[in-house]
Amino acid sequence: MPEPRETAAFDPLTGAAPLLPSSPLGQTLGQPAGVPHPRGPESAEELTDVAGLAAAEAGLSIKARSQFQMAYTRFIHHKMALIGLCTFVAILLFSTIGPLFWHYNYAQITSQFGTGPSLAHPFGTDTIGHDMFAQVMAATATSIQTALVVAGIATVLGTLVGAAAGYYGKWADALLMRFTDLILIVPGLVILLVLANTVSKSSGNWLWIALILAALFWTYLARLVRGVFLSLREREFIEAQHAIGSSSARIILRHMIPNAIGPIIVNATLTIANAILVEAALSFLGLGIQPPQVSLGFLIAQAEGDATVLPYLFYFPAAFLIVIILAVNFIGDGLRDALDPQQRVRA
Amino acid sequence: MGAYIIRRLGAGLLVLAVGTFGLYILVSLSGNPLANLMANPHISPATIRAAQIELHLNEPLLERYWTWLTGILHGNFGISTLGQAVGPQLWPRMWVTLQMVLPAVIISIVLGIGLGVMSAVRQYSVLDHVSTAFAYIFYATPVFVIAILLKDFLAVKVDNAVGHPVLYTIGQNNPGTTGTWSVFVDALAHDVLPILTLVLITYAAWSRYQRASMLDVLNADYVRLARAKGLSRRRVLYVHALRNALIPVTTVIALDFATILGGAVITEIVFGWEGMGRFFYEGLTGPVSPDVNVVMAYVTIIAALVIIFNIIADIVYGLLDPRIRYA
Numbered sequence: 266m267p268e269p270r271e272t273a274a275f276d277p278l279t280g281a282a283p284l285l286p287s288s289p290l291g292q293t294l295g296q297p298a299g300v301p302h303p304r305g306p307e308s309a310e311e312l313t314d315v316a317g318l319a320a321a322e323a324g325l326s327i328k329a330r331s332q333f334q335m336a337y338t339r340f341i342h343h344k345m346a347l348i349g350l351c352t353f354v355a356i357l358l359f360s361t362i363g364p365l366f367w368h369y370n371y372a373q374i375t376s377q378f379g380t381g382p383s384l385a386h387p388f389g390t391d392t393i394g395h396d397m398f399a400q401v402m403a404a405t406a407t408s409i410q411t412a413l414v415v416a417g418i419a420t421v422l423g424t425l426v427g428a429a430a431g432y433y434g435k436w437a438d439a440l441l442m443r444f445t446d447l448i449l450i451v452p453g454l455v456i457l458l459v460l461a462n463t464v465s466k467s468s469g470n471w472l473w474i475a476l477i478l479a480a481l482f483w484t485y486l487a488r489l490v491r492g493v494f495l496s497l498r499e500r501e502f503i504e505a506q507h508a509i510g511s512s513s514a515r516i517i518l519r520h521m522i523p524n525a526i527g528p529i530i531v532n533a534t535l536t537i538a539n540a541i542l543v544e545a546a547l548s549f550l551g552l553g554i555q556p557p558q559v560s561l562g563f564l565i566a567q568a569e570g571d572a573t574v575l576p577y578l579f580y581f582p583a584a585f586l587i588v589i590i591l592a593v594n595f596i597g598d599g600l601r602d603a604l605d606p607q608q609r610v611r612a
Numbered sequence: 613m614g615a616y617i618i619r620r621l622g623a624g625l626l627v628l629a630v631g632t633f634g635l636y637i638l639v640s641l642s643g644n645p646l647a648n649l650m651a652n653p654h655i656s657p658a659t660i661r662a663a664q665i666e667l668h669l670n671e672p673l674l675e676r677y678w679t680w681l682t683g684i685l686h687g688n689f690g691i692s693t694l695g696q697a698v699g700p701q702l703w704p705r706m707w708v709t710l711q712m713v714l715p716a717v718i719i720s721i722v723l724g725i726g727l728g729v730m731s732a733v734r735q736y737s738v739l740d741h742v743s744t745a746f747a748y749i750f751y752a753t754p755v756f757v758i759a760i761l762l763k764d765f766l767a768v769k770v771d772n773a774v775g776h777p778v779l780y781t782i783g784q785n786n787p788g789t790t791g792t793w794s795v796f797v798d799a800l801a802h803d804v805l806p807i808l809t810l811v812l813i814t815y816a817a818w819s820r821y822q823r824a825s826m827l828d829v830l831n832a833d834y835v836r837l838a839r840a841k842g843l844s845r846r847r848v849l850y851v852h853a854l855r856n857a858l859i860p861v862t863t864v865i866a867l868d869f870a871t872i873l874g875g876a877v878i879t880e881i882v883f884g885w886e887g888m889g890r891f892f893y894e895g896l897t898g899p900v901s902p903d904v905n906v907v908m909a910y911v912t913i914i915a916a917l918v919i920i921f922n923i924i925a926d927i928v929y930g931l932l933d934p935r936i937r938y939a
Binding site: 443447449450451452453454455458459538542546549550552562566569572573576579583586587590591594 | 627628630631634635638639641642643748749751752753754755756757760761764765768867870871873874875877878881882892893896897901902907910911914915918919
């Protein structure tokens with residue numbers, strides 16, 4: 266959920282806070298790290314800073330922390346992000362390693378038809394006799410791997426095109442902006458349905474679905490990277506690179522992309538969540554991943570007809586879908602706070 | 613302002629022309645509507661040939677596009693692959709879709725802005741935490757999951773509890789209802805769940821944007837000044853703060869309009885509404901598909917709606933923010 270910047274330090278309308286020295290200005294100036302933590306639970310990091318200062322005064326050498334290390338410290342102090350990460354890893358392990366230990370295969374037909382959850386079939390069986398536990402595992406794996414491929418392709422392609430448009434401007438920029446304008450006039454789902462209709466008639470392979478999703482999703486990332494690059498282009502350190510005669514490729518790869526990496530990673534994460542949602546919608550409409558492969562959207566579509574009689578067929582895939590998206594969104598929030606401190610949001 | 617609107621409409625028409633051209637080619641190449649017919653051994657080549665001529669499939673693609681474009685410019689949306697004129701089916705279906713989408717947009721705007729502002733004013737209150745939690749959950753829930761939950765779980769329970777159908781889950785009305793009041797009540801009973809579905813997937817993100825934007829404004833110096841010079845809390849909140857906090861949110865709402873129309877496709881399918889979205893979906897995947905004229909009629913009208921909605925949002929943006937001058 267990309268959100269505008271919040272700098273609220275206190276509520277000026279309660280009339281109580283203004284006496285405290287906690288104005289946004291004071292905070293920004295007061296902390297050398299430039300990353301004011303409004304609630305202050307980041308004491309570990311701040312303590313290190315204090316300890317570092319003390320060590321410096323004592324004449325000891327202190328180790329500079331890289332951008333990555335600082336981001337890491339901020340991330341592991343973000344409670345919801347950690348919960349999200351643990352949940353996501355758990356679901357990932359469940360869906361990839363789980364099938365190795367489970368005694369039913371997702372395509373296997375058992376002698377139980379439409380039975381409720383039991384010890385033998387924790388998620389029950391569908392009316393054909395599939396074990397839903399195995400089906401949910403397989404579907405989750407398909408949904409996640411599709412989304413990861415989409416995010417990977419869309420991020421690389423979007424970064425390259427967005428970088429070219431933002432750095433060179435002129436016709437490259439005009440071309441990208443006009444192309445994305447075209448895409449914005451029709452719902453993304455509609456464009457994908459048209460593309461998926463072609464693909465799923467010939468092959469409903471998950472990789473094809475991932476490719477058409479990436480074909481739409483890269484445009485959002487390209488627009489974002491373009492915006493970041495447009496502002497970076499005017500900064501002094503880039504001007505300095507021009508002055509010392511660095512090549513454009515070097516400026517883009519060594520200086521601009523590393524400075525834009527925060528928003529890129531955050532949006533790559535959000536692309537994963539979006540790709541899972543949209544893939545589920547396509548599969549729900551019968552134009553996504555085709556049998557014998559299963560995805561969460563497909564399972565929910567299958568369950569819809571019997572939803573009132575066999576509700577567990579609907580509950581389990583739906584719950585997995587929602588929990589995965591929630592987890593990924595929390596990871597995204599944590600990454601934004603860690604990598605892109607100016608965008609810090611106090612939830 | 614007038615010149616600005618005319619220029620925006622002109623630019624919109626250009627995007628519309630290029631976009632529909634691209635989609636026309638894409639949809640036409642996505643399949644052969646006569647594939648089922650050709651696969652049937654009992655149908656003679658002569659019949660297939662006749663069908664091809666009737667659907668203009670024997671003509672080159674660009675010529676078909678030109679026929680379609682000149683037709684559209686004369687208000688003629690062509691003939692569907694089932695042999696019916698598309699235009700006359702379009703307007704009733706558009707009305708059905710708007711009956712779902714417009715109330716959903718209005719309710720989402722009121723709910724999203726209202727909850728966002730209240731959460732920001734009472735930051736970290738119970739209301740703020742509850743509203744945040746719900747926003748995260750609804751933001752993570754696919755539209756079809758909400759639709760099925762409302763349809764197969766909530767509606768069935770409510771109707772069983774009352775003993776007769778209060779909330780209808782299929783269709784946009786009961787044909788044959790007469791009398792203004794009865795028609796209204798009947799439409800309402802059908803409308804509640806689809807509209808609620810669209811509201812729930814839409815308002816959540818908007819309330820978060822509004823909350824963030826309001827918090828930003830509440831901490832701005834001019835708000836503190838307004839308070840310090842002795843204006844009432846209410847006046848500062850609603851005249852000084854809210855007006856400025858609405859500005860960024862209008863852009864978000866305008867951009868999300870297309871997403872809501874996409875969500876309406878799924879909502880119409882789950883609730884069995886004979887709207888534009890389902891028309892498009894059946895045209896794309898039905899037995900004689902792709903039905904290029906049907907799909908393109910949907911795409912053209914939806915794209916035009918999105919463009920008009922975006923121009924309206926820009927005008928509202930200008931009204932809210934006097935620094936913006938359209939010339």
